[in-house]
Amino acid sequence: MSVVVGVDVGGTKTHVRVARGEERLVDLVVPSTGWSAQPSGAAARWIAERVRAALGRCRPSLTVADVAHLTVGAHGCETPRQCVTLAEELRLLLDVSCTVVNDAQLLVPAAGLDEGIGLVAGTGSIAVGRHRETGAYLSAGGWGWVLGDDGSASALVREAARALFVRADVGATRDPLEPRLLASFGAENLVELASIMSWRGGVETWGQHAPVVFRALDAGSQVSRAVVTAGGGALAELVGNLVYRGAVGTTVVVAGGVVTQQQALRNALADALERRAPQTTLRMLDEDPVEGAVFLARRSVATGRAALAPTRSNAS
Known part of the structure; x- marks a missing residue:
């Protein structure tokens, strides 16, 4: 069975889960100290360090060469360009198939649902969903702690x-x-x-x-x-x-x-x-959000397609 890695980078903590099939091999939870989605190169190195640490805790130890797909839900990645750029940086750094989405996009799949609206109210706040006709991801909020993030x-x-x-x-x-x-x-x-x-x-x-x-x-x-x-x-x-x-x-x-x-x-x-x-x-949500990243990684392996990145589309 394929090994996949899911990562949930939140504003306060980061959760890395390594899984093979339905089996959870390792869970690594660390503070998100030092995390920033920009610049993308530094963000990729920050994530890669924690992914390697989680793989090293597997028994027997695994490397990125064993990973079929990596999916990251990243706090601060709000646009398609940011998500695609960070995914490319991770692919170059780790040589692994990779998808990056906003961390709020992990909630609906983590709940075992195909559709719905994800709402995060933690260090910051944001809501995400998918347009009923175009399939484009929509987001509201997430403007940062100084100018927005009301309810966080x-x-x-x-x-x-x-x-x-x-x-x-x-x-x-x-x-x-x-x-x-x-x-x-x-x-x-x-x-x-x-x-x-x-x-x-x-x-x-x-x-x-x-x-x-x-x-x-x-x-x-x-x-x-x-x-x-x-x-x-x-x-x-x-x-x-x-x-x-x-x-x-x-x-x-x-x-x-x-x-x-x-x-x-x-x-x-x-x-x-x-x-x-x-x-x-x-x-x-009664499941760790990182499970949504694992779900998306498994789906990417099964379909050969990466998850859609978010967009601030004004489609109505």
């Missing part, structure tokens, strides 16, 4: 801090979120919090503070409640936009650390989705 861990913290700053400007009473968020960032006051978030560590560190928002919600924070409700609404909006643009399927497969770990956000998403896209149903 990073954006929830961003919006929580902004809400506290607005309350301070109008002289509102202190919300239970304020002391908790200050303590989480090690800030003595809101002025220092603004400085830390702006200049120390960067936005890529914001997401780790998201649990504080939910703990404050449990303590009665109205700011946290408003932020979480808006975050769930933003995620539903991504799905609704894809439905409007012609995405096929009625199941929304959801994954990502913040949405899987926080019931309050899941509830807000479900409530908003009933209003924005009532024809859809939510399904929390």
Whole structure:
């Protein structure tokens, strides 16, 4: 049976799975520290190092020469050009047949479905689907933690801090979120919090503070409640936009650390989705997203065709 490798490169962690037929040979999970989809050459070397490490853990040890196909779901690969370029770099580097897609494209096949909308709400947020007529992949969101990614861990913290700053400007009473968020960032006051978030560590560190928002919600924070409700609404909006643009399927497969770990956000998403896209149903992914990469790799071996890359097509 053919050996295939699936890789899920997320914003926080990377999962490499080596499989032969239906047998899982090795799972390697490592932090995504240092990952960037650009430049493609450096990204390919980053992935190749982790693929080789996973193959080396097989018993007996395997090399890339044993791999029939490699499929990578890569956080930050948003366009066909990015996906194709990274795949070519990996082919040149590893001399192996390779497909690269956006990491959100792994969710629907990981759930064992042929069609549907994948929604990620973790370090960032993005929704992906496939056009019902052309088959082109569609995406909404995924614009980054500074300008977008609403509903993600990073954006929830961003919006929580902004809400506290607005309350301070109008002289509102202190919300239970304020002391908790200050303590989480090690800030003595809101002025220092603004400085830390702006200049120390960067936005890529914001997401780790998201649990504080939910703990404050449990303590009665109205700011946290408003932020979480808006975050769930933003995620539903991504799905609704894809439905409007012609995405096929009625199941929304959801994954990502913040949405899987926080019931309050899941509830807000479900409530908003009933209003924005009532024809859809939510399904929390109960399988590792990397299984979607393995599925696509197996399919590529069986059909001799690579998976389709995503596109920001405006087809409707």
